Amino acid sequence: MGQIKRLHEKLTAREITCVELTQRFLDAIENSNKELNAYITVTPETALAQAKAVDEKIARGEEIGLLEGIPMTLKDNISTKGIATTCASRILTGYKPIYDATVYELLLKEGVVMLGKTNMDEFAMGSSCETSCFGGAKNPHSLDHVAGGSSGGAASAVGANLAVYGLGSDTGGSIRQPASFCGIVGLKPTYGAVSRYGLIAYASSFDQIGPITHDVEDAAIIFDAIAKYDERDSTSQGSEAALPTLYDAIAGKRIGIANQYLNGVREDVKDAVLEAARLYESMGAQIVYFDLPELDFALPCYYILAMAEASSNLGRYDGIRYGFKAEHYNGIHDMICRTRSEGFGKEVQRRILMGTYVLSAGYYDAYYKKAVNLRGAIVAAFDRAFEQVDAILAPTAPVTAFRSGYLFGEETDPLEQYLSDICTVPVNTAGLPAVSVPCGEDSEGLPIGMQLIGRKFDEKTILNLAWQYEQRGYQAKETKWGVKL
């Protein structure tokens, strides 16, 4: 049984009150957050008030929903009314949204308990959480290592039992990679399955909100709760529920392995993924090896388009209406320049500049337009692959968690950070769903993750496959941190 259902039973059996449960999480955060840096903002008043309401409902003998009273957390790029939402950027200093993101509204209706807002790379631009203006979140399996990024805070919090689950966002791997680094489950839904309304945009045609959880069943429960059409997001459609078929047998399913996904992947990671493939075979699934040459173009295609969109999305931070504003300036132009130079971190500025460049007159055709065409080719390549297979199995990242500071070391090429996203970005480029599950550990005991990629709006198949693996495959190790229930 998954963690959410287990806690739900404890609450309904009145083994623990929701306020007690919430308080234990708040205490654990208080004790551990200095070391892990998983949370940017903790919201005890909100959480306890929500918990109290749930307890009152239970006391009245009313039935409560599965998610009711379950303590959770939101990545700090998901807007929360009256609660600071920083995107881990200096430029949003003091900004408190005046509205709730649709996902939070949906979960509020389910009666959740919101513990706080989690750390992330600045504006979700990074693969280690270290571009956060608050410093990076640490890996609960090893404080010397990063939690991954960009949703590093959510992965660290869930991995360290400082929340039952968290919502993250995945633009180029930002849910799956940190989930993989922290030994937990992360689902990136199909583009359009979950409303983006209230998610502070990095790259609008890639961004997607999804759950980071302890187990696959929890991921399915959260997904079913948030994958709804939202009239405020024209690109949203909702999706089919995953829970009804989660526990089905998988015999006869065809799982593809694209040779290109294994190129350049560290041996121990590759072995863990192939081991999982063998397990699937033993469960009656068919493994199909095939080529997906277009994958080689996914990384440049992704970075060109994502940076182009980011350069436009981040234009609004000018110091005029909200957030940080430079102290000394001479005139409006100077004010905007200084505000942006002082308010944005280095990586964000790098991406804004490159994004502006690829959209500029004279370069547009060579970069942006070419990337748009490539994106079409990648979408078509995946479509062809899914004519043969029901899901694609691949490593989530070519390596395990980086040592803290490694990506930004003197001798490290900035390109290395981008290259580390090679396994995750094709999914975002094609708008597909993918779930990362733990499938092993390296010699240092750091978790290895694998991802199952599905057809558009077919989260139910990949979650079903992931759940079956979870039952018989690698069992993720618990960390020493947080609330043990």
Add this chain to the structure above:
Amino acid sequence: MKYELVAGFETHVELQTKTKIFCSCTTAFGGDPNTHCCPVCIGLPGTLPKLNERVVEYAIMAGLATNCEIAEIAKMDRKNYCYPDLPKAYQISQYDKPLCQHGCIELSNGRRIRILRIHIEEDAGKLIHNHGDTYVDYNRGGVPLIEIVTEPDFRSVDEAKEYVERLQQIMRWIGVSDCRMQEGSMRCDVNISVRPAGSEELGTRTEIKNMNSITNIAKAMEYEYERQCELIESGGAVVQETLRYDDASGTTSSMRSKEDAHDYRYFREPDLVTIQVPRERVKEIEARLPELPDEKFARYTEAYGIPEKDAAMLTKYRRIAEYFDEACEGLKTPKTASNFIIGQIFRRLETEADKEAFAVRTTAAQLRELCKLLESGKLKNNLAKSALDKMLDSGKPVTDFVSESDMAGLDDATLTEYCKNAIAAMPAAAADYRGGKEKALMAILGNVMKQSRGRADAGAVTAKLKELLSR
């Protein structure tokens, strides 16, 4: 050397939909600063636009009314530029797939002004300068606009003036905009160049902005035409630049040069989906369009025999034309109704705004009743005129002002009696007439009309008087 003027127009027209283009805030003009705003139209982080379908519909109406082709598939793009009145630092507009293309408007001289495209976009907010400080009001931000771009088809300032008037007429007619230049709900930019008469090549153009009336557009174009001609005559060359028209001095001055032109870095708006316009929808919108001024003008002049000048006045505003159409239903000579409207009713509507509103107490049906009495000969023209004045004052029907006896006319005995009375009362005039002064008859005729309270037929009276005086 003689130079020919070549000009093209880019016109922004604010659509009068109830709500903004991407959110449900009101589009009402005015309001306290920043009260017609929400998270979406002030571009708060995380918000997303939602396209108002009514905006698409209005743009299609504008396209159909200007003979455009309507795209089956269109999309929105981002136009990136940084200015405090633009809270997202990009304007959502249309770049390479506009809703309408390849239309035209025909001018009275028979020349066609080709319309290159009509696209939809959002308006920006407004900067307010006060005591050295600058404030931003985002009420106008997100108000829907259409931009109507013509080919460089204008050859004179008069053509330009007529085009702007026609555009206003059409947009108001179909109800998509009030096109008030003073309030900024219609804004024109003019691209202008000159070339030696007879040349086919286009000269270097300048773009003039900031003209808030048709008079100013004309003045600015005249000034700029002269300036460019003189520049070339004196051996200089026109520099491609954007100019600002200054109303006070009647001159243009440089805003920015070509080198400073923005690179807008257009790209597809990822937050909105493709706009699909099924052909059935276009047909349905077309069916709902009212008869357009051009069509009415043709009907009035050709089928009704109304002079062009009068037909132009009747079709200037939709209310007038519709009033006229209703008034002349079933009339043998619609011109009767037209004459009353242009003569007596217009005299009471002094301003253009009055004419546009056309608030008249007499209903079209009441006017028709009057016209019918006139047509049947029951009512004489002068009596009808005085009756209409009373009708317009009171809103009451014609039957309240003319009696049965008024309509019965005069028998010959009474007519003879009135005529005799008149001759007796005006011996000097009678003598003059007999002495050869034809005009003197008019004075006697007036006396007869007075006695008959307008019931007499002027022709019959004249004949009777001539008969009596020749004895």
